[in-house]
Amino acid sequence: MNVVGGHTARLSAAFASGVVPGRIVVTGLGAVTPLGLTVAETWRGLLAGADAITPLELFDLGGMNCTQAGQIRAFTPLPALTAAGVRDRASGFAAAACLEALTQAGWLPVGGTAAATLPIALVTATNFGALDHGETALVGEAPTATAAGDLTAGVTAERIAAALGLTGPRATITLSCAAGAAALAYGAGLIRHGRAERVLVVGYDALSRFAWSGLCALRTMAKDCVRPFDLNRSGTIFSEGAAALLLEREDACHARQGTALAELLGWGTNNNGFHITAPAPRGAGSAQAMRQALARANLPAEAIDHINAHGTGTKPNDTTESQAMADVFGTHLPRIPVTSIKSSLGHMLGAAGAIEAIASILSLRDGIIPPTTHFTTPDPECAVNLVANQSRAARLQVVLSNSAGIGGCNAAVIFGKVV
Amino acid sequence: MHDPIVITGIGILSPLGIGAAESAAALREGESAVLPCSRFAPPPGYAPLCGEVPPFRVEEYLLAPKAYLDRNSELLLAATGMALRQAGVDVARLVPERAGILVGTAWAGQDTMAAFFADYVQKGPRLVKPFLFPHTYFNTAISLAAMEWSLRGVHQSFASGRLAAGQALVEACDLLADDEAELILAGGCEALGPALFRTLAAQGLLRPKGDEAAPGLVPGEAGVMLVLERQAHARARGATVLATVLGTGLSRGTGTGLDALADAGGSGGPALPAGHADGQVMATDGPGRMAASAIWCALQQAGMAPQAVAGVCVSANGDAAVAAAENAALQQVFGTRLLARLAPATLCGDTQGACTALQAALVVLQSAGAPVLVLTTEADGSSVALLLRAP
Numbered sequence: 154m155n156v157v158g159g160h161t162a163r164l165s166a167a168f169a170s171g172v173v174p175g176r177i178v179v180t181g182l183g184a185v186t187p188l189g190l191t192v193a194e195t196w197r198g199l200l201a202g203a204d205a206i207t208p209l210e211l212f213d214l215g216g217m218n219c220t221q222a223g224q225i226r227a228f229t230p231l232p233a234l235t236a237a238g239v240r241d242r243a244s245g246f247a248a249a250a251c252l253e254a255l256t257q258a259g260w261l262p263v264g265g266t267a268a269a270t271l272p273i274a275l276v277t278a279t280n281f282g283a284l285d286h287g288e289t290a291l292v293g294e295a296p297t298a299t300a301a302g303d304l305t306a307g308v309t310a311e312r313i314a315a316a317l318g319l320t321g322p323r324a325t326i327t328l329s330c331a332a333g334a335a336a337l338a339y340g341a342g343l344i345r346h347g348r349a350e351r352v353l354v355v356g357y358d359a360l361s362r363f364a365w366s367g368l369c370a371l372r373t374m375a376k377d378c379v380r381p382f383d384l385n386r387s388g389t390i391f392s393e394g395a396a397a398l399l400l401e402r403e404d405a406c407h408a409r410q411g412t413a414l415a416e417l418l419g420w421g422t423n424n425n426g427f428h429i430t431a432p433a434p435r436g437a438g439s440a441q442a443m444r445q446a447l448a449r450a451n452l453p454a455e456a457i458d459h460i461n462a463h464g465t466g467t468k469p470n471d472t473t474e475s476q477a478m479a480d481v482f483g484t485h486l487p488r489i490p491v492t493s494i495k496s497s498l499g500h501m502l503g504a505a506g507a508i509e510a511i512a513s514i515l516s517l518r519d520g521i522i523p524p525t526t527h528f529t530t531p532d533p534e535c536a537v538n539l540v541a542n543q544s545r546a547a548r549l550q551v552v553l554s555n556s557a558g559i560g561g562c563n564a565a566v567i568f569g570k571v572v
Numbered sequence: 573m574h575d576p577i578v579i580t581g582i583g584i585l586s587p588l589g590i591g592a593a594e595s596a597a598a599l600r601e602g603e604s605a606v607l608p609c610s611r612f613a614p615p616p617g618y619a620p621l622c623g624e625v626p627p628f629r630v631e632e633y634l635l636a637p638k639a640y641l642d643r644n645s646e647l648l649l650a651a652t653g654m655a656l657r658q659a660g661v662d663v664a665r666l667v668p669e670r671a672g673i674l675v676g677t678a679w680a681g682q683d684t685m686a687a688f689f690a691d692y693v694q695k696g697p698r699l700v701k702p703f704l705f706p707h708t709y710f711n712t713a714i715s716l717a718a719m720e721w722s723l724r725g726v727h728q729s730f731a732s733g734r735l736a737a738g739q740a741l742v743e744a745c746d747l748l749a750d751d752e753a754e755l756i757l758a759g760g761c762e763a764l765g766p767a768l769f770r771t772l773a774a775q776g777l778l779r780p781k782g783d784e785a786a787p788g789l790v791p792g793e794a795g796v797m798l799v800l801e802r803q804a805h806a807r808a809r810g811a812t813v814l815a816t817v818l819g820t821g822l823s824r825g826t827g828t829g830l831d832a833l834a835d836a837g838g839s840g841g842p843a844l845p846a847g848h849a850d851g852q853v854m855a856t857d858g859p860g861r862m863a864a865s866a867i868w869c870a871l872q873q874a875g876m877a878p879q880a881v882a883g884v885c886v887s888a889n890g891d892a893a894v895a896a897a898e899n900a901a902l903q904q905v906f907g908t909r910l911l912a913r914l915a916p917a918t919l920c921g922d923t924q925g926a927c928t929a930l931q932a933a934l935v936v937l938q939s940a941g942a943p944v945l946v947l948t949t950e951a952d953g954s955s956v957a958l959l960l961r962a963p
Binding site for chain 2: 172214215216217270272274280282288290291292293295296297298300301302304305306307310311319320321322323324325326327328329335338339342343345346348349362363365366367368369370371372421422423424425426427428429430438441445558559560561562563
């Protein structure tokens, strides 16, 4: 039986048993970040320990004391979006990241913008959707139809699918800052259960007056920079952008002679069931999400070679996340290099889990871990093997990316090197 | 599915009433619950009709008092508490990490978002209310429910328009099939308020005032949660099975495996009607082909032929594109056979992100013995299908 015939047989079996056996691989990556408008630019910046945090100039800050952000500049949205009257920046970031991922995977020609139809499902992940434009519809004069439509988070998926010709099922995951990783988990489930062969997952968010005033009001933001796991850390700094990953069933990838960049081995999502903003004691929910991902991957804790941490730079997160890692990895934790790229990029909200998944995959590919920048003073309560200030070469086979978000949401994903 | 997934609890707050008994009675009466809005005034120039949930006290369903809940959260929390109660679930005896919650909503807490941003616009960014901000997230209601009942297991929040609750229900079944949880609450919530009416009006979706026959959306609200678990788990804890989930389906798109789906009819799956086995009919048909693919997926998973389905619960939300897609899909799958038909939106209004959960709950409350198809469809034809059978 050839591979394509195998697909059919497997799908048939899937509808009866509920599961399609086989591996899930990542075949395309895309990113629009404050460090660069492509994956390559972003990766170069991360490895160099660049700092994407600059004064926020998108709107009048009106006296807010949160003035630094990871703002994307000099970005031009896809012509298809502009032609369709799309006004929000968030959709633009997400669509551009998707385009890059599809191009890398070979579904679109280099320099191409859209195909007539691509048989690919789409899962978007966000905190605020298209609210950077939709916020104008919340109060004041009668809103425009476009602004009103921007108030539902699902609208971006429709726009991306239309702009790029994606014909598969669509879904939108809104699990706060764990959304990017949670969307990977959902996408993997769609493939595992035979509901799709290929799923494009994109996490995204744009900064807006609405989001910024609220995030500032939470009093979690640092004034200068993000110092994850540092004794003197003073908070996180929020950023905008998008990160996209194309998941494919391995045999489907091989059938079209695609190239696998990594294998998605495990995933897990849960909730702390504790508090709407505060992390659970010892990061119990995070620990459970990591254990769920390990169980799905059928791997012991010691198989993990590197952890790309949530690492927001807030006191509560970094302490409890460190405790969670200690509880899951035990005596193995000291040999596992840990990093937080939020120190360079800032916290990309709904895109955070997805961009950290991309960094994890690139670490696997290149054998190098980007640094946690701005680190000066170890915190005894954050006893992790931190990749501090300089990139570190490492032989990596399996990496874990951990995410969490407001509302007590957690998600973790595990990637393996393709051999 | 070797160990079937069953529904053991229904929490339902809809325009038909509060709770299963009231809703079932109202459904039997068949009287429309679409009435002039009573809690707020819709935008001038638009028909003031909507499907409102009757007054209820969320405190009756909670374990602890809450300082602030918006209506979206109230509906979800009340539905969750009610579902757990009906299912006889003692949360103190649950393994929290094996109990999950998945919820869909299209619009979440629009009134909270508007209230938060009104302070920004009118008073300035430094005078927004910090406590309101965490309630503006799309996942606020689900997170509050997870906190209230220590549901620390699998967790997903969907905001995929009208399919949101349906995707939550399908994913819950997949996660249970994978033994990722012992028990999952899944469903949806949608709350009406001035902000959502303003939004829908701006999009040109509402009917104009004085022309009730004009095309347009009649918005409805609902909080509907189902307790899902595997049959063996339900039996072990002595739960009453309200219905079995026979199969679930999400629509597939052009070139996304429709051929393989149809081919399955000749390789171990149920026999498909003539004209479908080669995959050509679904691959080339226009309206309804995606909805049909969702139905076929559900049938395949159930190992059932279309002839075994006795009834269908459709969207019928007043959107001509949705109706065209669903009618075409039903024609493709079931031919000219007449199925018993339920259309909750005609009684409740369009409950948007909650609608699949409402459809499923009402099917369970109304039907007995024979499999019934629940079909929810978006204007572009994408669909969710569930096959349910009440004992």
